[in-house]
Amino acid sequence: MEYRNIVLVTTKVAEGIVRDVVRGIKDFNIKLVVLDAPIAALINTRYIARELKRRIKEVLDADIVVVPGLSRGSARVIEDAIGKPVIKGTKYAGDIPELLKLLKNGTEFSPVTPADDIILEHLRHTYSERFNEYLRRAEEVFKVSNLSFYAKPPPLNLFYEVLVTRITNDENIRSIVGKVVKYGYQGIVLGCEAGGCKLSALLSIARKVRDLAPGIVLGIDMECREELLKDVINYVDMLFNVTSADVEKVSHLINDEGVVLTVKPVRSARRREVVGALEKGYQELLNMGIDKVIINPALLPPLLGLYESLITYYEVREKFSKAPLLMDVSNVYELIDVDTHGVVALLEALAFELGVSSILITEESRKAVGALKEASISREMLYRAFIKKSPPIDIDVDMLYIKEKKYRNVDPPAIRGERHVVLVSRRIDPILDPKYYVKVYVDHASKMLVVDVFERGSDNLVKRFVGSDALSLSRAVVRSVDITKEHALYLGYELSRAETALILGKSFIQDTPLIIASYDECDENSS
Structure with a gap:
């Protein structure tokens, strides 16, 4: 019909x-x-x-x-x-x-x-x-090094900032570039700490990044001192965190091709002063003929102005409707002790709704490792939700690493007769293996599990077993070394925990808890 x-x-x-x-x-x-x-x-x-x-x-x-x-x-x-x-x-x-x-x-x-x-x-x-x-229908505001910038997302450009002092060798550079390319980032930002960074090291890293990834936009986040900027400005596409006070210092250094400047406010507790400073700096740059400008109102940490800074983003978006905005979300997830993936996803969603088209990500603390990948997945979730006109739910992409949407546990079947049930209600101490003991490790660098088998008494290393699959590694040990049944059970238990630590990127210490539940056991069977 x-x-x-x-x-x-x-x-x-x-x-x-x-x-x-x-x-x-x-x-x-x-x-x-x-x-x-x-x-x-x-x-x-x-x-x-x-x-x-x-x-x-x-x-x-x-x-x-x-x-x-x-x-x-x-x-x-x-x-x-x-x-x-x-x-x-x-x-x-x-x-x-x-x-x-x-x-x-x-x-x-x-x-x-x-x-x-x-x-x-x-x-x-x-x-x-x-x-x-x-x-294809989206209208760009400007383009630098083949990368288009838009007033509002999508697309959402992702930039990864890494401190120059953290890059100690060429392998570090290759690893960073490899991750950035793998997860679809648009740029790498080389950051200098408050005391500055060694100019020769900065230039050397910039050249190597260029050689490894010529299509990646390269930015620099450093103190706006003219004597430093004049030596690096020709190597980069973006200059981050220029304040209204820095405009005069940098304006005459911009070449004909144009370098993208991200303008941020001088630190102020008052929202009106922040918006005013941004307006002043932005307008001064436009008056000088510098129109490749991204505004960064600066996201503040939780309990230190986060709510106020989100309002600032809204007001800046309303005032500068055609200017691209940038948000450094690491100011939040680096300064709250919770797993980053949920925070990153929520902040990106907020940025998306606020019309922010560029996101800056760092992995400076141990707990933030993985944020680079998480931001990429979050962006994909937002893209799919945007097309569906839906919240980012039921879109074939998620970051539910520990919790789950549905309770799918396979419950034990009922059996007849209590005589068939053995209730173990107290801890049973182990019977130690008289010949051997084992040490279990996780080598995150090589993504491998390691089992060292020692002679009990002499502490001599019998053999080291290395592998990425806990079950196969367990089988290799028990078929090669005559350990007791109880010892084999213990080894399998510890290797299973070690494999989970390897998958999650967590520290592993033998015989210590790996995961502490964030909710009561009585809630676990909620549908």
Whole structure:
């Protein structure tokens, strides 16, 4: 059956988004019916049936009615109420165009199953195509070294900053460049600490980065002293953290090609002073003919101005609607003792909503290791959610490393007779192996597990076993060394924990806890 007249049922909150995504569709006559309800997840199909029956005139011309995929219950009750074919649409508005495209091509949808579940593979395959189509329409503000900068995301440019003092050899440089390229970053920023950095080392590293990754944008974050900048400015594409007080120092050093300047405020506790200083510095640069400028209002740490600085970002976005903004999110995740991946994802989402199109990432503390990868995954989550017009949920990408969305435990089956059950309610001390003892290590540098087997008594090393798979390593030890059964069980237990530490990048110390749960045991079986 051919459908020409489509009624889309939506809610007040989603109305604007739905109108936006269907605006350019010309193959159908689309009519919106907006229900007097906040969000689709809180309504059921019986409610929709009552409302549409009451407003029957609005659906009389419909060939088919599409109701929100998040609505609860079967849409057959709606069909019975209005006498029209009714299907469940997609859960989120961004996928409506794909639903309509497939509806036109004859795909059959259901009054019971949300459209997403029917066309999941299609949505997966067309995501990149839809996102790239959006990027083709996006208008850049300026370009430097083949990298485009935009007033608002997407795209979201990622920059990785590393202190020059942390780069001690060429292998460090290759490792940094390799990670940046692997995770799709747009640039590397070489940072100098407060006391400055050795100019010769800085220039040497800059040249090597250029040789290894000619397509990567190179930035420098250093004190704005003219005698230093004049020697490095020709090696870099971006100069970070220029304040309004530095404008005069750097303006005449910018070459004809133009270096991107990221302007930040002189530290101030007052939001109005921050916005004023940024406006002054930005306008001075524009007056000098320097228009490749990114504004960095500066994100402050938790309890030291974080909330206020987010408001500053909003006000700067409103005042400079065409200027790209940058956010250094490490100012938050480096200064709060929680796992970084959730913080990074939330901060990127906030930046996205605030219209920030460039993100700066560091890994200066031990707990921040992995933030580079986490920011890349977070960006992919935001891109997919942006296309779907949804929160970053149920998009085939996530960072649920410890917790899970659904309880999928395989519970033990019931058995008859208590005589078959052995309850172990107290600790059973081990019977030590009379011949050997083992030491288990994690070598994070080589990504290997190590088992050293020693003779008990003499402490002589019998053999070292190295491997990346705990089970195979355990088998290799027990087949090569005559350890006792209890010792073999213990070795398998410790190697399993070591393998988990290797996967998570955590420190491993034999016989000490690896993970401490952040929630009560009674909550573990929550669905």
